[in-house]
Amino acid sequence: MTDVAKASAKPSAPPLRKPAAEASAPVRWWHTQRGRERLFHLLFLLPALLYLVAFFGYPVVQNLLMGFQRYGIATFYTGEAPWAGWDNYAAVTSSAVFSRTMLNTALFTVCSILAQFGIGLAIALYFRRRFPLGGVLRALLLLPWLVPVIVSGTVWRWILDQDNGVLNRLLGGLGLGTPGWLTDTSLALLSVIMVNIWLGIPFNVVLLHSGLQEIPRELYEAAELDGATGRRAFRYVTWPLLRPVVTVVLVLGVVYTLKVLDLILGLTGGGPANASQTLATQSYHLSFRTFDFGQGAALGNILIAVSLVFALLYLRANRRAVDE
Amino acid sequence: MTRRRARWPATLALLAPLTLAGCGGNNGVPDDAGTLRVMDYYVDQPHKSIYDRTLKACGRRAGVAIEHESVPNASLIPKTLQQAASRTLPDLLMIDNPDVQQIAATGALHPIADQGLSARGYARSVVDAARHRGKVYALQPVANTIGLFYDKDALAEAGVKPPTTWDELKAAAKKLTSGDRYGMAFSAAATYEGTWQFLPFMWSNGGDERKLASPRNADALRLWADLVRDGSASRSVVNWGQTDVSDQFAAGKAAMMVNGPWQLPVLDEKKDLDYGVAGIPVPKAGDTSVVPLGGEAWALPRTGNAEREAKAAKVLRCLTSDANQLALAAKRQTVPTKTALMDPFAGKHPEMREFTELVRGSRARTGELGEDWPAAATKIYTALQTALAQGVDPRQALREAEND
Numbered sequence: 001m002t003d004v005a006k007a008s009a010k011p012s013a014p015p016l017r018k019p020a021a022e023a024s025a026p027v028r029w030w031h032t033q034r035g036r037e038r039l040f041h042l043l044f045l046l047p048a049l050l051y052l053v054a055f056f057g058y059p060v061v062q063n064l065l066m067g068f069q070r071y072g073i074a075t076f077y078t079g080e081a082p083w084a085g086w087d088n089y090a091a092v093t094s095s096a097v098f099s100r101t102m103l104n105t106a107l108f109t110v111c112s113i114l115a116q117f118g119i120g121l122a123i124a125l126y127f128r129r130r131f132p133l134g135g136v137l138r139a140l141l142l143l144p145w146l147v148p149v150i151v152s153g154t155v156w157r158w159i160l161d162q163d164n165g166v167l168n169r170l171l172g173g174l175g176l177g178t179p180g181w182l183t184d185t186s187l188a189l190l191s192v193i194m195v196n197i198w199l200g201i202p203f204n205v206v207l208l209h210s211g212l213q214e215i216p217r218e219l220y221e222a223a224e225l226d227g228a229t230g231r232r233a234f235r236y237v238t239w240p241l242l243r244p245v246v247t248v249v250l251v252l253g254v255v256y257t258l259k260v261l262d263l264i265l266g267l268t269g270g271g272p273a274n275a276s277q278t279l280a281t282q283s284y285h286l287s288f289r290t291f292d293f294g295q296g297a298a299l300g301n302i303l304i305a306v307s308l309v310f311a312l313l314y315l316r317a318n319r320r321a322v323d324e
Numbered sequence: 325m326t327r328r329r330a331r332w333p334a335t336l337a338l339l340a341p342l343t344l345a346g347c348g349g350n351n352g353v354p355d356d357a358g359t360l361r362v363m364d365y366y367v368d369q370p371h372k373s374i375y376d377r378t379l380k381a382c383g384r385r386a387g388v389a390i391e392h393e394s395v396p397n398a399s400l401i402p403k404t405l406q407q408a409a410s411r412t413l414p415d416l417l418m419i420d421n422p423d424v425q426q427i428a429a430t431g432a433l434h435p436i437a438d439q440g441l442s443a444r445g446y447a448r449s450v451v452d453a454a455r456h457r458g459k460v461y462a463l464q465p466v467a468n469t470i471g472l473f474y475d476k477d478a479l480a481e482a483g484v485k486p487p488t489t490w491d492e493l494k495a496a497a498k499k500l501t502s503g504d505r506y507g508m509a510f511s512a513a514a515t516y517e518g519t520w521q522f523l524p525f526m527w528s529n530g531g532d533e534r535k536l537a538s539p540r541n542a543d544a545l546r547l548w549a550d551l552v553r554d555g556s557a558s559r560s561v562v563n564w565g566q567t568d569v570s571d572q573f574a575a576g577k578a579a580m581m582v583n584g585p586w587q588l589p590v591l592d593e594k595k596d597l598d599y600g601v602a603g604i605p606v607p608k609a610g611d612t613s614v615v616p617l618g619g620e621a622w623a624l625p626r627t628g629n630a631e632r633e634a635k636a637a638k639v640l641r642c643l644t645s646d647a648n649q650l651a652l653a654a655k656r657q658t659v660p661t662k663t664a665l666m667d668p669f670a671g672k673h674p675e676m677r678e679f680t681e682l683v684r685g686s687r688a689r690t691g692e693l694g695e696d697w698p699a700a701a702t703k704i705y706t707a708l709q710t711a712l713a714q715g716v717d718p719r720q721a722l723r724e725a726e727n728d
Contacts, residue, residue, distance in 0.1 A: 076405040077430040096728040162560045163504065164577070183559045185714045271514035272562040272713030273706070288402065289516075290698045291426065 060304070066297035073291045081294075088298035097274050097282060105278040105306075108193055109257045115197045116253060117246075120204025125234075127205070128212050138209070145202035153266025156195045157182065160267075185275040188268050192276045196263055200256075204249055211245030212238070244318075251314035255307050279303045357631040359389045360639060364418035364620070365400045370589075374655050379416075382642035388635045401427075408432045413625035415636040421453040421464060421621050422516075422689040422697060428456035429695050434624045435459035439637030449617040450661045453688035456695075462621035465644045466658035469615040469682045470521060470584045472605065473591070476598045478505070478579040486602040487580075490547050493605040497556035500579035507556040509569045509578035512548065512712050516698075517566050518705040520616055520689070521582050522548065524604040526704075527614035527687060533700045534692060536707065537723040543607070545718035549711045562713045573599075584618060585657040585679050601678050617686040619658060659683040703728065 029035040067088055069081035092098060127138050144152060159166050160181035168178040181191040215238060223229070223237050261280045264270060270277035270285065277285075279299060287296025362379055366372045376392050383390035393414070395403050401423060407413045408430060419427055427433060436442070443451045443460045447467070454462040474486050482500050487493040497507030512518045525548065526533075531541040551557040557578075558564075564572070566583055573581040574594050582604065591599060603613045622643060624636050642648065649660035653669055659680045660669050670680040690697045707725035711718045 074430040273709035
């Protein structure tokens with residue numbers, strides 16, 4: 001680009017310009033060679049920038065503003081959203097449900113991620129070996145990912161039904177009792193987490209498996225010569241080389257898990273008695289059930305802030321990985 | 325140099341479609357007064373085609389074509405808000421009756437009196453639901469409510485009569501519970517459906533939504549808690565919507581249930597199920613049953629086109645005419661909302677007699693609290709959940725919900 005511009009500009013530019021005009025016109029930065037290049041760079045960036053501003057910047061800024069406004073049903077028609085300062089934040093954080101939702105969100109995210117990652121890594125390691133039907137089985141593992149969440153949510157609701165669900169029929173037949181998976185306040189969150197783990201395993205398996213494929217076989221051969229096999233090969237070869245992928249999987253996992261909404265709505269609707277209510281479901285409830293968009297946005301912003309912390313951690317970890 | 329200059333417009337021309345693509349959507353608003361846009365949430369048959377035919381017939385009489393759009397229940401309000409913001413509201417808008425006041429409060433609707441319509445002759449609850457600051461904003465052609473459905477064979481087998489009081493209900497439910505069948509089913513879900521099903525018990529006991537932690541509300545909640553605690557009702561009620569309740573009843577897993585007449589077509593498909601409908605049991609013999617008003621009202625949004633607004637009012641007048649009220653009620657298992665039509669209707673449709681009486685004495689959910697109803701409704705179902713799922717004392721559960 002630079003060379004072509006120089007080559008074409010040099011011979012053709014001087015004869016076309018009248019000397020008088022050149023003298024009178026002030027020289028602006030975009031008239032210089034370097035400035036023109038900068039301008040073109042900017043122009044190439046422009047579509048992406050416009051896209052980001054329109055589809056990411058605007059909604060986020062709007063949501064931040066909404067959190068400080070009394071934004072109700074009437075706002076849509078009148079366009080009036082009086083400034084409310086921190087009132088919305090005060091209202092959502094002082095609500096009795098708030099501490100519960102924070103704790104639920106933390107438990108939901110941490111438990112889901114730990115189990116998804118652990119099981120996902122185990123399966124990925126297992127499938128690294130070649131064996132008959134291995135490819136088919138790996139494809140089948142993707143199934144939970146392919147089914148729409150609202151469908152799997154409904155199916156799980158049947159499975160976990162207290163009286164007629166498959167699981168309780170089985171447990172009851174074995175004489176183990178019939179717990180209220182979705183109706184007992186002490187079990188509902190656990191059930192939701194279990195289903196979410198089931199749902200998240202494919203994501204972990206796929207990313208970790210492809211990460212494992214990237215590790216050159218020769219390294220294991222070399223390690224074997226040095227006496228590192230089995231667990232030690234994992235500790236000194238697999239894990240260090242898989243680390244960048246692990247960071248990506250964990251951080252994306254956290255961000256995806258924090259905002260899980262459809263699954264919980266489908267299974268318990270946040271109940272019973274808010275036992276499985278998370279920041280995401282509560283924010284949805286405030287905005288689209290009670291139509292208090294201001295408070296819903298305030299809670300949503302808290303969720304965004306938490307996600308942002310993890311996104312920054314991800315960026316930092318990534319930079320460190322590059323530096324290394 | 326000239327060549328490079330010429331690239332400028334080209335670059336901009338390439339960018340233009342990117343920036344303009346977002347604004348290209350045409351919302352298809354006809355500007356002439358020959359077509360009216362109507363929106364409702366009757367996506368299911370037969371309701372969709374019943375309303376479609378009625379609206380189109382009314383349109384012909386008013387001299388306009390009808391563009392009838394049905395969106396799913398859950399998207400009606402979000403879509404309405406979107407349209408309100410972009411000034412593309414339909415000419416005639418269906419709204420679930422407890423939502424009318426909220427929408428009216430935005431200023432997006434015309435009071436029906438502006439177009440020469442009035443709510444005279446309508447049941448009180450229907451007017452209460454549609455009134456905001458003294459003006460009526462919507463008319464409801466037909467109404468429904470909830471009653472007690474019972475499995476006749478199961479009751480005969482257990483030797484119990486349809487219960488009319490709370491004590492009878494508890495005894496009957498207990499007696500009817502056997503094997504994998506529960507005596508009673510209702511919805512105590514963490515949604516407005518849970519609240520709606522609880523209201524007949526709360527109101528018939530003299531309870532009120534203005535003060536939640538009252539002994540009367542607590543007694544009603546205690547009745548539900550007792551039914552769950554002694555195993556007469558499944559613990560899953562906290563997770564059941566009204567359709568789930570009906571499914572349980574139809575499958576023979578519950579001998580009695582609280583539900584509405586919109587389930588009649590589904591239940592009638594089950595040939596081996598012989599069921600009856602009674603009023604919801606009241607606390608003591610002689611108490612009156614107070615049930616919440618159900619059903620949808622039709623409103624006239626401000627569209628800024630006087631000619632179309634006048635025609636929409638004509639269609640609404642036709643939709644709520646005596647003849648259409650009776651026809652819609654008969655076809656949709658609902659009840660006409662003009663009090664003068666109730667007796668003739670019940671005479672002609674004996675299976676709807678019980679519901680007609682219930683609607684006559686019904687109460688509007690937003691009658692007392694208006695726009696503040698959603699907040700109270702949320703508190704009520706939260707208390708239901710706390711008491712039924714967590715086993716918290718009903719009075720305590722209501723107190724916690726009220727203070728939240």
